[in-house]
Amino acid sequence: MRFEVLGRLVVRSSDGEVVGVPETRVRALLADLLTVSGRPLSVDRLVDDLWDTPPARPAAAVQTRVWRLRRALEAAEPGGRSLVVSGPAGYRLDVPREVIDAHRFEDLLTRAREDGDLARRVALLEEALGLWRGPAYADFGDEAFVLPEVRRLTELRMLALEESAEARLALGEHGPLVGELAVLVAEHPLRERLRAAHIRALYASGRQSEALENHRDLSERLRGELGVDPSPELVDLQRAILAQDPALEPRRRDEPPNR
Structure with a gap:
């Protein structure tokens, strides 16, 4: 069963x-x-x-x-x-634990985080994310007894999406990520890690002005809606884009990731 x-x-x-x-x-x-x-x-x-x-x-x-x-x-x-x-x-x-898809998702996420090979990590994350068919416990989403678990699983899913995006960026897959992350950013505009991956994908695709505009939008939202300043990592990312830091350049597909 x-x-x-x-x-x-x-x-x-x-x-x-x-x-x-x-x-x-x-x-x-x-x-x-x-x-x-x-x-x-x-x-x-x-x-x-x-x-x-x-x-x-x-x-x-x-x-x-x-x-x-x-x-x-x-x-x-x-x-x-x-x-x-x-x-x-x-x-x-x-x-058994493995007969519940939520547990399989968590186990695949753990395996991905422990795998040092980027390609295998992406494959494990994609397998984990492929288990999702919609919001967790979708037909009981308004019931108080499922809310803590729904929130926990939803956050894990977002972390898996962000980790997958970062690994794929390291593999040089910035092109497809621009559109994919734009959809997620529209749904979660205040997630700094997600926005940072989108900004990096834009920059790596030769769209520096859009990357900077996205950075400004996030900074303004953080200050206006949450009353906080951008994280040091986001500040460093903006500086790197303005300086056209070579570390932000996209990797060629035939180039090893530990260049």
Whole structure:
């Protein structure tokens, strides 16, 4: 059984078939269990998360939803019901780490950060980012119980995008990055690391005036919207562009990255 949360919640059997999980509250129960990575959730916590107004018999109401979830998993694969475990501390989802796409994403990100080869790092980051089908837990995005995990995963995704951009710049892929990063910058105009990668891609593509204009735009936004000055790294980047520092020149594709 596989569980996908990097987008709408999807459950798949081992042969890739989508598993039907009926009833919104049963799906919410599954989402809640997935957010805590195998840790148990108490009945009280589940009642708070799944009901605006507590049911008359909270424990029985939770037990009914657990039974329906187990039935759906068992119908998909023999033994599926055993994945939802009950104990003194509550209910938990007992599945290997690798069957949840969010965990696979994190593991690939860790591997990429540990790999010293730029090309392999980019490949790992692209594989990790390819797991995303939309916002995490998209069909429960307004529920309070998923928000901390959604924020954490979303930030990790942005970091992966920034790290991929920096690695690709080091490999001389500034041309395609100009357009790709422009879309992300429009969505996240105050992320300094993302903007710096876009500015470097513009400069490496021979668009120095646009790079400087983007730098000015970011500086003004930071001061006007956040009340902060650009980071020392951004100041140094502006100076390097004005001085046409050779270190900013794009690398040829056939040139080793540790020139």
